[in-house]
Amino acid sequence: MSKIMEWVDERLPVTELLKSQATEYPTPKNLNYWWNFGSLALLVLIIMIATGLFLAMHYKADANQSFDVVEHIMRDVNFGWLLRYAHANGASFFFLVVYVHILRGMYYGSYRKPREILWWFGIIIFFMMMGTAFMGYVLPWGQMSYWGAAVITNLMSAIPVIGEELVIWIWGGFSVGDPTLNRFFALHFLLPLVIFGVVILHLWALHAVHSNNPDGIDVHDEKDTLPFHPYYTVKDLYGYGVFMIVFCVFVFYAPNFFLEPDNYIPANPMQTPAHIVPEWYFLPFYAILRSIDFLGSFSKLAGVLAMVGAIMILFILPFLDRSPVRSFRYRPLSRQLFWIFVVDCVVLGWVGYNPADAAIFNGALPLIVVGRTCTAIYFGYFFVLWAITAFDIEKHQPVPKSI
Amino acid sequence: MVTESDESRRDFLTLATGAVGAAGVAGAAWPFVKSWSPSADVLSQATTEVDVSGLAPGQMITVPWQGKPVFVLRRTPAQIEAARKADGETLPDPAKDADRTKKPEYLVVLALCTHLGCVPQPIGTGNFGGFLCPCHGSHYDTSGRIRQGPAPKNLPVPHYEFKDEKTLVIGKV
Numbered sequence: 162m163s164k165i166m167e168w169v170d171e172r173l174p175v176t177e178l179l180k181s182q183a184t185e186y187p188t189p190k191n192l193n194y195w196w197n198f199g200s201l202a203l204l205v206l207i208i209m210i211a212t213g214l215f216l217a218m219h220y221k222a223d224a225n226q227s228f229d230v231v232e233h234i235m236r237d238v239n240f241g242w243l244l245r246y247a248h249a250n251g252a253s254f255f256f257l258v259v260y261v262h263i264l265r266g267m268y269y270g271s272y273r274k275p276r277e278i279l280w281w282f283g284i285i286i287f288f289m290m291m292g293t294a295f296m297g298y299v300l301p302w303g304q305m306s307y308w309g310a311a312v313i314t315n316l317m318s319a320i321p322v323i324g325e326e327l328v329i330w331i332w333g334g335f336s337v338g339d340p341t342l343n344r345f346f347a348l349h350f351l352l353p354l355v356i357f358g359v360v361i362l363h364l365w366a367l368h369a370v371h372s373n374n375p376d377g378i379d380v381h382d383e384k385d386t387l388p389f390h391p392y393y394t395v396k397d398l399y400g401y402g403v404f405m406i407v408f409c410v411f412v413f414y415a416p417n418f419f420l421e422p423d424n425y426i427p428a429n430p431m432q433t434p435a436h437i438v439p440e441w442y443f444l445p446f447y448a449i450l451r452s453i454d455f456l457g458s459f460s461k462l463a464g465v466l467a468m469v470g471a472i473m474i475l476f477i478l479p480f481l482d483r484s485p486v487r488s489f490r491y492r493p494l495s496r497q498l499f500w501i502f503v504v505d506c507v508v509l510g511w512v513g514y515n516p517a518d519a520a521i522f523n524g525a526l527p528l529i530v531v532g533r534t535c536t537a538i539y540f541g542y543f544f545v546l547w548a549i550t551a552f553d554i555e556k557h558q559p560v561p562k563s564i
Numbered sequence: 565m566v567t568e569s570d571e572s573r574r575d576f577l578t579l580a581t582g583a584v585g586a587a588g589v590a591g592a593a594w595p596f597v598k599s600w601s602p603s604a605d606v607l608s609q610a611t612t613e614v615d616v617s618g619l620a621p622g623q624m625i626t627v628p629w630q631g632k633p634v635f636v637l638r639r640t641p642a643q644i645e646a647a648r649k650a651d652g653e654t655l656p657d658p659a660k661d662a663d664r665t666k667k668p669e670y671l672v673v674l675a676l677c678t679h680l681g682c683v684p685q686p687i688g689t690g691n692f693g694g695f696l697c698p699c700h701g702s703h704y705d706t707s708g709r710i711r712q713g714p715a716p717k718n719l720p721v722p723h724y725e726f727k728d729e730k731t732l733v734i735g736k737v
Contacts, residue, residue: 315681454714
């Protein structure tokens with residue numbers, strides 16, 4: 162065996178790569194469980210690609226057939242129900258895991274110098290995930306598929322001058338239809354492979370600058386680190402076990418928990434469901450989109466810009482945060498801001514879930530007002546974080562000298 | 565030996581090669597880009613004929629045109645009057661009711677909310693006696709004009725003609 166590896170290593174240094182980048186890869190010894198979510202995201206990506214590939218072998222992209230063929234997968238194909246439920250729930254869990262992963266990066270300052278490019282690759286992956294999830298949701302061709310596609314593609318029409326033409330180009334017709342479904346299937350198949358490629362870039366960028374850690378301080382020497390194997394391989398595997406238990410509970414016992422009943426009605430271009438909701442993972446952004454309705458004819462474009470801006474602003478986060486300390490563990494003000502931000506995102510999600518004209522407290526408080534306030538808080542987080550760090554308003558607590 | 569003029573000559577050649585390459589790629593990409601535009605069979609579904617003789621006053625039907633829903637409403641005198649009265653008010657997207665109908669009795673509008681393309685609910689559901697879009701709460705009046713909510717524009721009036729007393733043709737023949 163070792164003779165064979167020697168032969169291979171002379172031609173392709175596999176052993177050296179595994180040693181330096183995996184088994185003996187130095188990893189900060191103080192990583193907590195929040196650091197499991199990166200490897201969990203990779204696990205879900207692999208589950209999605211595997212189940213997706215086999216679903217594609219049974220699926221047909223055709224406006225007249227797709228709805229029926231998904232039911233065919235559910236009822237006739239051997240383990241088709243498992244493939245589809247794992248894939249559909251996998252999408253929800255992918256976002257759950259990635260949201261935790263992003264928030265972990267925000268809390269412990271993992272986006273700060275020198276990890277900006279690593280952070281940017283992450284946002285690009287997140288963007289592509291949203292596109293992939295959206296197009297995948299269209300494929301069963303139910304009412305929510307159809308009208309979700311109609312609403313989201315119509316966002317493009319807000320772009321001045323070329324918007325209307327652009328939407329027709331994306332549709333391949335004058336409304337969402339068969340050509341749209343076909344191209345979405347093609348792209349839904351392609352994008353995950355592109356995501357996989359960017360994940361490799363993400364890991365390359367990670368291994369170039371190494372992991373951040375809960376203290377947010379630089380690693381000094383070997384005493385601060387542990388070899389990745391077996392310390393973190395076993396910890397990641399433990400995380401996989403816990404994750405799979407939760408995932409399987411949903412796949413086997415509540416497979417329709419995240420799905421909308423309306424999507425079991427075949428797509429009908431002549432009738433919009435009374436209440437369109439996107440999947441939960443888009444709800445905060447959907448709420449931001451809807452909250453801009455006070456600018457007259459400029460509202461639509463402004464809403465779209467706000468929604469896109471809500472993600473785009475993450476790109477400049479590394480430059481907004483001016484604190485000398487990375488980790489919020491030692492930044493009391495930032496820490497409070499962070500939790501306000503998290504709660505704000507949850508409230509935005511709840512606003513997005515409810516009908517646009519809903520109100521609470523017996524109609525005294527229209528939800529649109531809540532949505533506007535939360536949108537302001539969402540963007541306010543980035544502004545205030547910049548303000549308290551740029552003007553030295555925040556006094557950080559003492560930071561440990563070494564891990 | 566490489567002289568300065570050689571270097572600038574080389575820079576020029578690199579740039580020129582790059583420019584030709586970029587133009588070539590852009591040219592080759594065009595057929596791919598254009599393949600996404602509506603195909604000939606989609607374009608051929610340009611018109612829809614509707615028999616409106618069976619419509620009672622106040623009755624509305626939804627007909628497909630180019631894959632999109634179109635509301636055909638036979639308006640009651642009250643609905644016409646409500647629409648005409650609103651001509652004088654400040655509207656988000658100003659338009660006279662008379663300019664939006666060929667015969668005052670029939671309102672023909674594209675039933676796609678100008679916000680994000682949902683189909684509004686039938687006549688009488690909105691705040692102004694017109695259409696309510698359920699997605700984000702836009703209210704249209706009995707002339708299909710936007711009155712309240714996030715939608716920026718009135719429901720568009722497609723090109724249509726009355727071929728005879730009872731036949732409505734939507735789309736350009």
